[in-house]
Amino acid sequence: MNDMTPVETTLKDWETDQEVRWCPGCGDYAILKAVQRTMPDLGADPANTVFISGIGCSSRFPYYMETYGFHTIHGRAPTVATGVKLANPDLDVWIVTGDGDGLSIGGNHTMHVLRRNLDCQILLFNNEIYGLTKGQYSPTSRSGTRSPSTPFGSVDRPISPCAFALGSGARFIARGIDVHKNLGNTFKEAHAHRGASFIEIFQNCIVYNEDVFEDFVNKKTAPETQVWAVHGEPLLFANGEKGLALDADTLELKVVKVIDRDWQGAGVMIHDQTNRSLAMLLVQMPFGEFPMALGTLYNDPAPTFDAAVMAQNAAASEGKDANLQALISQGQTWTVE
């Protein structure tokens, strides 16, 4: 995000008159509402906000936000966002993408927008499937996923979006769930972070991949299957009866039992959102054996690309006269009488 004068708005100010066209029951609805509800809390100005998307179900998002919006082409939203932000760094830029859009056809751009640390929020809706093209397996689909293009099951291994982002040099990484009440909070933290903020949102595609995240999003089992990272707090779950500790032999995390709330005694780690190694361990925990790490997993701001470009433009122009006639007359010249 950027410095801005807070503007007073309500939820209504962020809704367009367009009929929302996702399948009924799609997780996208909940994400849209969460964003629209959060915007007033951010003091954001609709006229100064730009939503940029690629192609896919998620990428219809800009049409439903009463802001400036650009629905671009498959995988390329980060490129357009880069141009927008460099042309006008005062704009508040949000990128909306999906697992196919952002990690398959647009994986290269996702990598580079993160490595450059362009000041923007990146919402990656991960539903582990290609929805808009009717259900083919995606780069985040688990091995063995049966789909129209993989009738015998997919044989390739999936990518971990957050590990990819971290490997690309992202300075803010979070995970959320479409219907979870904490999503707005994550958006606020992402927005407060100056630089590229990467949020993987587990999104339920009820048509082509229904309940693929049920193992950890189910509210009943959530205490056992979700660990919420909060900066400065111990990494506890299962109502405080379990926690994550470092296994000094393997340099991996391990699940430890916490007895009588003595998490210190059990060696449970305190979440430090500026610790990149810890973030890597959290995003790579194999689900099942471990709970799913959620919330803001990494947040360690660094100088942004847009600020660096502006600074260099200014420094390189300093004291130089922008005289076009002089410029074109440079070099050795001669006069014909």
Place this chain on the structure above:
Amino acid sequence: MASAAQTIERNKPEDSGNVVVRFAGDSGDGMQLTGGQFTLSTALAGNDLATFPDFPAEIRAPQGTLFGVSAFQINFGSRAIRTAGDAPDVLVAMNPAALKTNLADLVEGGLIIADSGSFSDRNLSKAGYDENPLEDGSLAKWQLLSLDMSQMTLDAVKPFGLGNKEALRCKNMWTLGLALWLFDRSRQPIVDWLNAKFAKNPVIAEANIAALNAGHAYGETAELGVGFAPRSLDAAPAAPGLYRTITGAEAISLGLVAGAKLAKLPMFFGGYPITPASAILHHLSRLKQFGVTTFQAEDEIAAIGAAIGASYAGSLGVTSSSGPGIALKGEAMGLAFITELPLVIVNSQRGGPSTGLPTKTEQSDLYQAVYGRNGDAPLPVIAVRSPSDAFECAIEACRIATRFMTPVMLLTDGYIANAAEPWKIPDVSDFDEFPVEFYTAAPGEGEKFNPYQRDEKLARPWVKPGTPGLMHRIGGIEKSSSSGNIDYSPANHQAMTDIRAQKVLNVADDIPDQEIELGDATDTLALVGWGSTYGPIHQAVNRAREKGQSVAQIHIRHIWPLPKNLGELLKGFDKILVPEMNKGQLKTVLRDQYLVDAQPLNKVSGQPFRIREIEAAIDEALDG
């Protein structure tokens, strides 16, 4: 070895006011530098000139090999020069490979200056010579000046204590010194340049200057015979004014800066390294004080994507590439077209298809420019004819893009990009400004802003994000012409497709009528060209007309839309011949647009047309 009896018998019946010199050597011999500096001294002497740098695709091709030969040709003289010359009068060959690959082009009786020191057995065998051609009499058709330039360079730079390799690097300056003497050019600009270039390393500067002086002194003192007396060509007649030499890549860069300034916009340039387009990115990245932001993207698509984003946000977005990169940008061009955002796409064409001939020239992409996107997505296309024409064409591209809210493709090519010619520096205040006015009028109560409302040209308003009250969404999906919302309805898609195409056609109302370069509308044959074939076509038509042939030259800058009078003009000729460095791309467009019997004259060898090739085609067309 040179004998005192040698003379330069020049064998050029048609015009004696010019000389073509080709410097050829190993890619490590510094031939491009030598040529560039010789060009500068020639321009300063007031000659008109044109150059043709021709270098290998490999950065460091193996030494002494045939494919590692790098050449630089310059045609200069006291009359108007339009091409780099068909055939060299003088060939400077720094090694056997350079001699072998260039000899066939040399005019009969032309002069060979060869570095005998490089004609070792090893180099001879690398070039495929069994015998030393400098000694076996096989060069008898030509004048031969065989000198051990390597040794003379080593002798000249000895006082500076350089290593053998470093010392030999000065050989190109020795050669240049001799060439400067041969054509009575001043050494001072080169001395100044060397001092500036090696300011941090004065020993190298002095060694190079010593080599330069030694080469010059050699010409002065060695008894080369009467024919080797310095030749001074008179200054070419030129319009009064201030001149400089300029390459196409520089001129495009400066023209883009000027175009953005005339539009009163900051410029955003997204590029990705590719030969021969990178030079534009390099030039612009140094011009930040002119409101230019340059962005080296992760790939070609990101480069255009960012340029589109910048245009959307209110800058003049520009991207640049060459054939393969332009192909990658195709989908994004369609996006810029359907969202109706201004964008300039510079295409420095090179030999294709695929990787093709990266360092060679070809008019490869007219089809790609005019037809190369999915759906009906016509773009205005402008073709640059020469380095000095590039400045104006770049301004024109910026003007059309911003006035009509459309991507525009500017076609140049590898030849224009690298070639230098004298340029009469224009007065920038002579160009009309075309300041952009962003749309800011928020709709009244109960009204909605329609991003596809249109002006009389059919251009839509340009609204910068950040403007209060005008929030709207654009995108690659078809939009309603009346609301800007997504609209797949048949009637709307028909209407929007028609409107977008008509808008681009409306550009024809905003460009000048097609003129005839040479000849008259009543001539029998018209040679119709575009781009960098201008020079050879011009000279060929000139010569044909001098011979009394009824030939005219038409050279098209606006490839799409074509000038409004072009159809009528073409129909007035009995015959139409379209010389192109491709398999006949403009020919197809002309046939399609006007149902005229345009006949192709094609060359796709990676080399520009020779004047005589076009002359022969004229003869044939008029005889047939």
